[in-house]
Amino acid sequence: MLSRAGVPRHAIIRKLAGKDVSDVKEFLLVLLKLSKGVRVPLEFNTYTDRHRSKSVLVTMDRNEWYAPPQWYTRDDINGIWQIDPAVQTETSGNMRLNSDKEILNTVASADTQHEALNLGSPISPGCKETESVCLPSGNNETVALENDQSSLDGVEYKRRRFSEKNADHGSMMTSDDKGEVIELPVTDNSPVDANAEIDDVMPSMGSGASVPETILEAALAMFEVHIPPSAMLDGVQGQHFYGTGLVIHHSENLGLVAVDRNTVPIAVSDVMLSFSSYPVEIPAEVVFLHPVHNYALVAYNPESLGVAGAAALRAAVLLPETPLQRGESVHLVGLSRSLQVTSRKSIVTDPGAALNVRYSDCPRYRAMNMEVIELDTDFGRSFSGVLSDEFGRVKALWASFSTQVKYNAQSEHMQFVRGIPIHFICEVLDKIVKGNSGPSLLINGIRRSMPTLYILEAELYPTLLSKARSFGLSDNWILALAKKDPVRRQVLRVKGCLAGSKAEKVLEQGDMLLAIDGNPITCFQDIDSACNLVSVDDKTAELKFTVFRQGTELLVSVGLDARNGFETTRMMNWAGAIIQESHRAVRALGFLPENGHGVYINRWCHGSPAHRYGLYALQWIVEINGKAIPDLDTFVEVTRDLDHDAFVRVKTVHLNGKPRVLTLKQDLHYWPTWELCFDTGTATWHRTVIKAHMLGKLLSV
Numbered sequence: 001m002l003s004r005a006g007v008p009r010h011a012i013i014r015k016l017a018g019k020d021v022s023d024v025k026e027f028l029l030v031l032l033k034l035s036k037g038v039r040v041p042l043e044f045n046t047y048t049d050r051h052r053s054k055s056v057l058v059t060m061d062r063n064e065w066y067a068p069p070q071w072y073t074r075d076d077i078n079g080i081w082q083i084d085p086a087v088q089t090e091t092s093g094n095m096r097l098n099s100d101k102e103i104l105n106t107v108a109s110a111d112t113q114h115e116a117l118n119l120g121s122p123i124s125p126g127c128k129e130t131e132s133v134c135l136p137s138g139n140n141e142t143v144a145l146e147n148d149q150s151s152l153d154g155v156e157y158k159r160r161r162f163s164e165k166n167a168d169h170g171s172m173m174t175s176d177d178k179g180e181v182i183e184l185p186v187t188d189n190s191p192v193d194a195n196a197e198i199d200d201v202m203p204s205m206g207s208g209a210s211v212p213e214t215i216l217e218a219a220l221a222m223f224e225v226h227i228p229p230s231a232m233l234d235g236v237q238g239q240h241f242y243g244t245g246l247v248i249h250h251s252e253n254l255g256l257v258a259v260d261r262n263t264v265p266i267a268v269s270d271v272m273l274s275f276s277s278y279p280v281e282i283p284a285e286v287v288f289l290h291p292v293h294n295y296a297l298v299a300y301n302p303e304s305l306g307v308a309g310a311a312a313l314r315a316a317v318l319l320p321e322t323p324l325q326r327g328e329s330v331h332l333v334g335l336s337r338s339l340q341v342t343s344r345k346s347i348v349t350d351p352g353a354a355l356n357v358r359y360s361d362c363p364r365y366r367a368m369n370m371e372v373i374e375l376d377t378d379f380g381r382s383f384s385g386v387l388s389d390e391f392g393r394v395k396a397l398w399a400s401f402s403t404q405v406k407y408n409a410q411s412e413h414m415q416f417v418r419g420i421p422i423h424f425i426c427e428v429l430d431k432i433v434k435g436n437s438g439p440s441l442l443i444n445g446i447r448r449s450m451p452t453l454y455i456l457e458a459e460l461y462p463t464l465l466s467k468a469r470s471f472g473l474s475d476n477w478i479l480a481l482a483k484k485d486p487v488r489r490q491v492l493r494v495k496g497c498l499a500g501s502k503a504e505k506v507l508e509q510g511d512m513l514l515a516i517d518g519n520p521i522t523c524f525q526d527i528d529s530a531c532n533l534v535s536v537d538d539k540t541a542e543l544k545f546t547v548f549r550q551g552t553e554l555l556v557s558v559g560l561d562a563r564n565g566f567e568t569t570r571m572m573n574w575a576g577a578i579i580q581e582s583h584r585a586v587r588a589l590g591f592l593p594e595n596g597h598g599v600y601i602n603r604w605c606h607g608s609p610a611h612r613y614g615l616y617a618l619q620w621i622v623e624i625n626g627k628a629i630p631d632l633d634t635f636v637e638v639t640r641d642l643d644h645d646a647f648v649r650v651k652t653v654h655l656n657g658k659p660r661v662l663t664l665k666q667d668l669h670y671w672p673t674w675e676l677c678f679d680t681g682t683a684t685w686h687r688t689v690i691k692a693h694m695l696g697k698l699l700s701v
Contacts, residue, residue, distance in 0.1 A: 261365055432451065645665065
C-alpha cells in the first residue's frame, strides 16, 4: 500500500488521514479505522530531507492482497519473533478493530519486555516478500529511479535496472535464469452505422482542437495500474503500468473501458482511471482479458463520477463494419501524461500485418494469431490511443505490445505500438451488454454474464505461396489461395500447439491450413470468424480443416478450447514460492510434465525456505514426499498435512524437461501456507491461510 503511494523505505510518517501519528500504535489505530478502498493523505519526511514534508495519497486495499496487520515481538528466550494479530477477523471476512486498550496493552507489554532487556524499541523483522525490476510500465513510462531508452529493430525498449537503490521503494522482485522474480446520460457504445449523424455526438469545438480531438476527449481515459508484489502471477514483468484507454460503454450502472494488455496484463491489479474531460480519479476493476488479441476490458461505476462527471463522459462511436484500407487517412488520438488530448493525421501503410511477438525467457502473456494495423507516422513507439476517421469515429485501438529481444547477450523487455481493429472489441462488448450464457460476474452490484470464447489453441504463422509451392503444395491450391487473397498471397502454417489443448491431439508442427469446411483461408481473421460462429452451447465445438501435411492433403476435425476472460483466478504461497496452475504462456511452449502436469512455480520470495533450499521458479512441482501432484487442489491437500519444521522431499521438472529432487524444511511460523482466490460472487480477491504456526500452535483451515 505504501509502495503504491510512493512512500520510500526509511520514511518517517508524521500524519495519516489528517491525524498526527507519533509511533506505531497510533499509526495502527488510525489505519484500522479506514474503510476498504478509501484514499487518504499521508505526510512523511525522509532522513535525507528531514526539514521538508511530503504528502501523498494512500489507497486502502479493496482486495486482500496481504495478511491483516500483526504485531511482531522479539522473544529472546525462544529465539523467535512472536506474532500476534492486531485485528480480529469476523466470520464474514471483515476485519474488526480490536479495542484501543487491547492494542495498547499488547504494545505496552512488548515495550516493557524490551526495556527490561535493554534492547530498545520493538521492530518488525521486515522480511521481504518479493523483488521488482525496473521495467516498461504500460505504454510510455517506467516507474523507477532510472530508465534507459534506445531503439533496436524498429522497437523501443527500456532496459532493466537491478539496483539495490530500488529497494528503497518497497518489496522488490527479480527475474533471471533461476526465476527470481504491480440523472445520467445513457450512452450505448454499440456499433453504429457509418452514416450516422455526426452532429448528434459532436460537442462544441474547443479553440485550436481538431474534430477528432474534441469528440474523443470525452471518451479517453488514462490508466494507472499497480500489481501487488505478493501476487505477481502469470510471469508479469513489472508492478506499475500506465496507458491510454477508450470508453466503449457508458450507462447509468455500467462503464467499460478498453485498453491494451501491456497496460493491464493480469487480473490481479489495482486500477485507477483519470479522464481528460472531467477532473476526477476513480477505481476500476478488470472484468475481461482476451487471451489472444492483446486487449482488456475494465469496468467502472458511473455513480462514482457524480452527476457532472457522468455527464462529461461519453462512449466512443465505434465502426467495426468498415475496416481500414491501405492508403486510408486516419487520425491518431491519445492522451499525454498531463491528460492533454493529442492527435495527428497518418496514413495506413498495412491494415493486416501479421503480428510476431517473440517468446520471453520468463513465460508471460504475448499476443499471437492476429493481424494488426501499421501507420507511416505516429507519436513514437510508446504512445497509445485510438485510430479514428475525420469525425472521431473509432476504427482501431492504437495499442502497446510487450516483447523481449536479445541485446548484447542480454534479454531486454521492449514495447511497440500497433493498431487492433475495433471489431475484435465489439464482438465481446455486444455479448457483455446484451447478455449471453457464459459465466457470471458481479459488476457494480449487478450480476452479468461474461462471454465464453472458443479458440483454436495453436500458434500459426503465414508463409508465402511461393515457399509453399516448394514444400509441394499443388497448383490448384496455390491458385485458390491467391484468388482468395491476391494481396498477401500466403498460407497459414502451424508453429506449435498449446500443451494440453485439443488442437495438440490433431495438428502437427508444419501443417498448412488450407480451408475450413471447404472454404479457403489465408489469414488469422478467417479462423477467428469461423470460431465466432460456434455456438456457446456446443459441447463438441470443432472445425473441419483441410490440412496439407508432408505432401498429403488431409481432412481433420480440430476441437476448439473454451476460454473465459478471467484467466488465473487462484494462487498459493507455500514455503515462500508463488504457485499456480500452468498459465497460457507456459502451455504455449508446447510442453507439460506427464502424469498430471503438476503445479507451476511462478516466483519465489527472498529469505524464504524456497530461496534457502533452491526451489526456484520456471519449474513444476510434480511430487511431494512421493505423492503425485496433478493439480492445485491436490497440492493444497498434501501440503496441509505437513508439519512445522518438517523436511519435505520435492520432485520438480524444469521448463526444459529436466527433472530434479530436493529437500526443503518448512517454516510455518514466518512463511505460512496461504492462498489467494478470486470470488466471482463478490468480484474481490480473498486471502485464506491454509496452515500457520503462531504462539506455539499449528493453525490449519
